[in-house]
Amino acid sequence: MAWKCDFCPQRIFTTKTSYTNHIKQCLKSVDSSEELSLEVMMIDSLESENLLNNENNFESIHENSNEDEGAGENEDEDNDSYNAEVEEESLTSDISHSSVSFFENMELSNSEPENYSFNNYASDYNNICEEAEPIDFPNNAYADLMALVTNYNLSNEATNAVIRFFNEHSNLPLSPLPKNAKKGRELMEKMKILTLTSKKHKILTHNNIDYYLFYHPVLNCIKNILSISDISQNFTLRFENFKNTVASLPHGSNLLSIILYSDATTTDTLGKSSLHPIYISIGNISTKRRNKSDAKQLLGYLPILKAKDKSEKKSKDFKKLVRLTFHNSMKFLLDPLFAEKGIDLEVDNKTFWFFPRISTIICDWPEAATFSLVYKSTNSNFPCHFCLISKTLLAVTDLSDVTFRNNENMQEYFYNNAGQDMSLENIPNYF
Template sequence: MELSNSEPENYSFNNYASDYNNICEEAEPIEFPNNAYADLMALVTNYNLSNEATNAVIRFFNEHSNLPLSPLPKNAKKGRELMEKMKIPTLTSKKHKILTHNNIDYYLFYHPVLNCIKNILSISDISQNFTLRFENFKYKGEKAYSEQYTGNWWKNTEASLPHGSNLLSIILYSDATTTDTLGKSSLHPIYISIGNISTKRRNKSDAKQLLGYLPILKAKDKSEKKSKDFKKLVRLTFHNSMKFLLDPLFAEKGIDLEVDNKTFWFFPPTVPDRMHHLDLGLFHYQIEFTQALLQKQDSSLVNKIDNRLSKIP
């Protein structure tokens, strides 16, 4: 196994076909018929446009371009079908080699995380739905947790930050079922949103950004796929990919971001995800993973973890 420290490089559909065969099944030698077609699908991908919105753009262009033959697809479905045949993960992303396994190079395709956050914060009405400080909401006299910034964890974390700074809640999520038009068998999508935005506004598609696609390793046979070493490598690939994506957020002095043309000082903490951590069992894996790390350093620390866990109601 090799873990690469190479610098990220710009990546576009023009040089895609020559090297993507290393990380997925061979792609057919298909290209976009013209630049207008390619630019449209880049907009669709980067801004997560629905088929309905894409079709509206196509109709608008065709109505006002006065061209005898439209350079765009007939509709969004046709454009996505072409992208599926080309197996393009995203048209304007960068790529970074994560590792080489079984003589195959695996790449992380990504958008810089700060760019994604800035894109979300630049949306015209986001400032009206953006909260900087803890808010103690109550419903019928009881504590309400309808928003992230109403939780006690937010209040406690906010109190631990340097004076004058603000908490920036980063939400990462993934849904592999949404990649059917972008090469579902080869890559795993990661999206980003911001917990400071009210839930109702955050659930709209423009308040989410595609952060990147994690590589999915392929085992050479069933025996390797079931082996502990391969499973460990899969986890290591995930951790190294996430570390590379998120490292720019964790500067010692925080990050400066603009909201409604005003600059604010933010720190992004790590926040638990109850559904996946507890309800779906990820917490169990995290404890085992942490125990294994501690065992290598000082076995007595494992006992401390056990004692603390036993005291949780």
Template sequence: MSTSFQCPHCSRNFSTRNAYSQHVNRCINTVYLSTEESSEDISDIVSSVNEMSLDDEDFSRINEFQIIREKNSQVFYQYESDQDYAGDISFGEISHSSNIPEEYENFDEILSASLQSNEKPISHSSNIPEEYENFDEILPASLQSNEEPEVENIKEFPNEAYADLMALVIENNLNNKAGNAIIKFFNKHLDLSQLSLLPKNIETGRKFMDKMNISQLSYSKYYVLTHNSQDYFVHYHPIKNCIKNLLSNPDILKNLMFRYENSKIEDEKSYGEQNSGNWWKRAERSISNHANILSIILYSDATTTDTLGKSSLHPIYVSLGNIPTWRRNKEDAKQLLGYLPILSAKNEKEKKSSEFKELARETFHNSIKFLLDPLFQGNSVDFNIDGKDIWFFPRISTIICDWPEACTFSLTYKSANLNYPCHFCLVQREDLIDIRKDQVILRNHVNMKEYFNSNTSNLAGLEQVNNYFWSIPNLNIYTATVPNRMHHLDLGLFKYQIEFTMELLKKKKSLNKVNEKITDISRHSQLKVFKKGIQLS
């Protein structure tokens, strides 16, 4: 074996394999394969490459391997200097099993060792062979940039094994290191007759998912309607499967709450978790003593998916009120139920029309009905927990959303200039700041259905659309919607409420009185108060 290693591109010589392999990593940034030669030549060259023993003679065959040409097929390698690079090697229409001998199927492992150096590139412009001087001209535009080519409209994984692996990583919140260990284990112990079905590493899998049409990713789809010659679908996971996923999590299960608890602190009623509330108590009394309440929490918020705001998705999530608040705030205590369809108007005139707005509301509620019906059609449902069937009566306890979304759930008009602008109550707009509690008429399915059935919904600021949630037991949809912290504290009116209150106290010279009352409040470890009093700047 020769002790000299010569680069096929720049003719530089190296005395050690390590130095040579590090140089090759930088010298061969992109190897372009445009196959036009006969299949016999291809087979010979591919076999020769796989027979390399990393000496100078064998490595010089890379020069031949670069210019393989086969009729009607173009394939390429793109090598990157990043050590996390895991670009898949594609042989196009060349059969891996037929052309590459079995004993050389580990060529990928041999070659990868030579492609993981992070040294600075060495200039090799002076000795490039003549046939490669115009190499950039024949490269596709996507290969002349160091950026990875954009892949659009990917709707599914390459295979089921790939999909199952990424689902395992996402659902169990595995980091890249753990995921890579799984890939290495299966690639090592499975006798694969072809290239691995799995991604090179988890980072590659995540990048692939980023390029996918996420609304179609691993979801079933249900046709809702056709509008302007376009079909609209709900992309979803069955809600029972989502709940099963939550109930199968051992860490969630050990903290799960099943029965009503009359919590007290120093003989005073305490409302901490959902199962200590009066709502849970009433709901539990309405079912069998042998059954349990399954508290359903929904979260919905349409969001843009690009910086220009031209693309949008409408995700809806599900969680359980049976999970304590501290545990429910963790990522794995929520399940993505699906993506609701977003209708597109053909022009601005249609978008502002009452007919289009009504159709959008109907589409939303029909989609919600499809998603939730499997849980509520049978009144009760059984879930297997630790090998035992537990009897549940599902009840929607909370819907977390912003104000426009709350109006969509309750089917009230989205305007603050109406006679009854509040989706909670029937208080006229001019009376909102001067009303006593005993004068407030709350909205509920009874008084709202009266307006709906008499075709006078507009008098109550209500859409003339049947509300799906009227049929859900133990639910007042008009009081079930609550804002999340982001919309209420960070983006909502809370900041202005504080400023308004402080200005009001300042004008009435009541600030000192308030501070005195704050100091009189008994301290508790979980009580947050103004320790230094309210201070006005």
């Protein structure tokens, strides 16, 4: 692996140190009035063609989280994944070699990492959404093939056999079909993503920084899932586990089970950049089908607040603001679902009257505490977000009397100003 200087094409360096020393001197010789665009290229003789043609370059959405994200913070702060603290429990994204190159060579820039704020991420992501050009099938034969693949749920192997058969017997100088099934599915994924209009909404201004919620309208996400033929054809309107909920709905209406997935995630190998995505799926389809990638939609990216210093980061007011921002964001995202008269959706070419209900939220423990607004410290009197068992009895496995947290008793504690006694944050809970 080697590094190549953009200003001295003949100079190639085998070590990062020698390249760094050279680039410092090289930049001094360039007129400072010129607009420079320093793009560090990694040259690998075995993968150079793949790198040059890589369409997955990590340029789209990224943001530097708070500096000094170490392990020396207190327990409450360590567990606050929404407080720009993505710790060991956060997932690390897979990124390409070129992405590694991008982040390794960020250090060569004169700008410090902390100067890249959420505004930069917001601007980059918004520009991508606005500038994306419409994507369509290159020809009718291509479109007909992918319709065949979708309608009959053909495997990649079967699709490739169809493509080979067509190419062998069509006698056309240039095949109108995709090179293989994978290429066709990739194009369809891009087309599907672009059918969801990306938008942004300002949530708040903190420390002179505007924080935006980037999202896809929730009804569009649901309609996009229902547009998949095999999902709509195997859609169920009967639930064994939610009989009471179904019975509470108006006569003639149906339950639409909503499932949310949430996890703040690091997006680079250095652990300094993070995003907080929210995904949505539908519980009216089987678990096996729901586990496939196309049965889930990206609902949005929640804003990650940045404290001006360590003192503010540890303050109660800032932690309260982080939790309040989370619930305000969720309210904005999900409110369109809960219209007083329900919503109408088309399933398998038929229109049904639905009342959506959030049935499941899938997340890790720190985010479960954020959803339920329970204290995140394991030293709190009632640390469990699911029940009201004191910390001294958590290890007891044969308890006969267990009180669960529910909407009724949590509201009672909250409105009677007794939430602190039950390790409950004094913040209105959207859920």
